[in-house]
Amino acid sequence: MADTNAMAEIRGIDIDKLAKGFADEDNVFKKFVNVTNTSAREIRWYQKTAGFLDSTDTTGITASQIANTDFKSRPVVVEQSWTRTTSYVRKYFVESPWLADEDIKDSDIDILATNVRDLVRAVERQVDARIYNVLTVSDLGTGENARAIIEEWDDYSNCIPIDDILYGKEQIRTYGYDPEGAIFAITPAVHRLLLNYLIATKGSSIPAFASQKIGNGVVQEILGCKIVVSTNVTTDKAIMFVPERAATWKSFSPITSVAIKDPGIGTKIRVWEEGEAILTDPRACCFYSNIGPT
Numbered sequence: 001m002a003d004t005n006a007m008a009e010i011r012g013i014d015i016d017k018l019a020k021g022f023a024d025e026d027n028v029f030k031k032f033v034n035v036t037n038t039s040a041r042e043i044r045w046y047q048k049t050a051g052f053l054d055s056t057d058t059t060g061i062t063a064s065q066i067a068n069t070d071f072k073s074r075p076v077v078v079e080q081s082w083t084r085t086t087s088y089v090r091k092y093f094v095e096s097p098w099l100a101d102e103d104i105k106d107s108d109i110d111i112l113a114t115n116v117r118d119l120v121r122a123v124e125r126q127v128d129a130r131i132y133n134v135l136t137v138s139d140l141g142t143g144e145n146a147r148a149i150i151e152e153w154d155d156y157s158n159c160i161p162i163d164d165i166l167y168g169k170e171q172i173r174t175y176g177y178d179p180e181g182a183i184f185a186i187t188p189a190v191h192r193l194l195l196n197y198l199i200a201t202k203g204s205s206i207p208a209f210a211s212q213k214i215g216n217g218v219v220q221e222i223l224g225c226k227i228v229v230s231t232n233v234t235t236d237k238a239i240m241f242v243p244e245r246a247a248t249w250k251s252f253s254p255i256t257s258v259a260i261k262d263p264g265i266g267t268k269i270r271v272w273e274e275g276e277a278i279l280t281d282p283r284a285c286c287f288y289s290n291i292g293p294t
Contacts, residue, residue, distance in 0.1 A: 027121070027124040027125055027127070027128035027230075027232075028128065028185070028228050028230050029128050029131040029132050029135070029185070029230070029232070030124075030127065030128065030131060030249055032183050032228070032241075032243040032244065033131060033135075033243070033244065033246070033247045033248055033249050033277065034244045034245070034247070034248040034249070034280075035248070035249045035251060036248060036249075036250060036251070037250070037251050037252075038089065038250040038251065038252050038275070038276075039252075040089075040252075041088060041089040041252060041274075042086060042087075042088055042089075043086065043087045043088070043089065043250050043276060043278065044084065044085075044086050045084075045085055045086075045087065045278055045280065046082040046083065046084055046085070047082065047083045047085055047279070047280060047281075047282070066078070085278070087250070087276045087278050088276065089250070089252040089274050089275060089276050090130065090274065090275070090276055091253075091272060091273075091274045092123045092126050092127055092272060092273045092274070093123075093270075093271075093272040094119050094122050094123055094270075094271050094272070095119070095268055095269060095270040095271070096115045096119060096268055096269040096270075097268070098262070098265065098266045098267070098268050099111055099112065099115065099266050099267050099268065099269070100265070100266040101264065101265065101266050101267070103266075104266070104267060112259075112267065112269070115269045116257055116269055116271075119257070119269055119271040120255060120257060120271055122271075123255065123271050123272065123273050124255065124273075125232070127249075127273055127275070128230070128232050129232045130276075130277055131247065131249060131277040132185070132230070132232045132233065132234075132239070133277075134247055134277040134278065134279050135239050135241055135246060135247055135277075135279065135285060136234070136237070136239050136285075136287050137279060137282060137285075137287070145168070145171035145172065145175075145283060145285065145286040145287070146286065146287050146288075146289070147164060147167050147168055147171070147286055147287070147288045147289070148288075148289050148290050149164055149288060149289065149290040149291045149292070150290075152236075152290060152291060152292030152293065152294075153190060153193040153194065153197060153291055153292050154193050154292045154293050155292075156196065156197055156200075156201045159197065161193075161194055161197055161198075162223065164288065164291075165184060165222070165223050165225060165240075166223060167286075168182070168184070168240040168286035168288070169182060169223070169224070169225070169240070169286075171286050172240070172242060172283070172284060172285070172286055175283035175284070176283075177242050177245065177281070177283065177284045178242070179224070179225075179240075179242065180224045181224065181225075181226065181242075181243065182224070182225050182226070182240050182241060182242055182243070183225070183226050183228050183239075183240065183241055183242075183243050184225040184226065184227050184228065184238065184239075184240045185228045185229075185230055185233050185238060185239045185240075185241075186227065186228070186229060186230075186233060186238045186291070187229070187230070187231065187233045187234075187235060187237075187238075188229055188231060189235070189292075189293055190233075190238060190291055190292065190293075191227070191229045193292065193293070194227070198222075225240065226243075235293075235294065236289065236290060236291060236292060236293070236294050237287070237288060237289055237291065238287075238288035238291050239285060239286070239287055239288065240285065240286040240288070241284055241285040241286070242281070242284040242285075245280075245281055245284050246279065246280070246281050246282070246284040246285050247277055247278065247279050247280060247281075248277070248278050248280055249275055249276075249277050250275055250276050250277075250278060251273075251274075251275040252274040252275050252276075253272065253273060253274035253275070254273065255271070255272075255273045256271065256272055256273065257269060257270070257271045258270050
């Protein structure tokens with residue numbers, strides 16, 4: 001009996017370790033946002049108006065009245081503003097069917113490990129999709145910079161990906177954020193278009209890129225941006241954002257996995273995570289549309 005109890009405890013620990021080991025595999029966005037804990041399911045936070053403080057003259061024309069102020073005049077009054085926002089924790093919850101003891105013991109496939117892995121990935125994928133949705137303000141509806149691509153990137157003769165990327169960096173810098181090291185998240189299809197453009201179309205003029213980057217098949221960095229490929233990015237869209245600044249993941253309960261045992265019957269795996277993504281600095285992002293292919 002003692003051995004049986006010990007085995008049950010070890011099995012539970014193994015499953016928990018597996019869950020943590022697989023947590024972020026192929027799900028990228030949580031890696032690039034600020035992750036903090038929250039002790040309440042209702043999150044009240046404040047979104048600061050981005051940009052440099054300045055003033056407006058009486059004609060309504062924006063002017064830098066801070067500079068070159070007249071002697072003995074009163075200082076220009078400027079004020080920062082905040083928008084109070086409330087977010088609510090979301091629960092991501094999934095479980096396996098009952099896995100029979102007999103199947104666990106004699107199956108060629110390690111069905112416990114396989115189920116833990118795939119259930120954790122299912123939860124993490126939905127968390128990843130939520131962070132992307134918040135970064136692209138699909139639920140908030142306002143705030144960030146935008147770039148409507150003039151020529152889709154599959155039009156190799158007329159598209160200008162280099163200018164499109166630099167435009168996003170320019171817009172982010174305009175509002176006082178450092179875009180160097182920004183994340184540029186694209187779909188696998190856009191990744192293919194970018195590689196084709198840089199190597200097949202412009203390869204002769206970018207020899208270092210062609211020789212250094214194609215070796216591992218992944219665009220790691222270009223123009224000071226880190227290229228990230230994700231299937232959670234919406235078709236024909238892309239997002240550039242400053243990592244650990246643009247958004248925060250508020251964790252109420254980290255990724256957790258437990259084994260529920262019914263002696264003599266089998267085991268059920270249950271996985272959950274609770275939290276919410278909040279877009280604290282929308283101007284630290286640039287959302288791209290019409291990047292192709294549709």
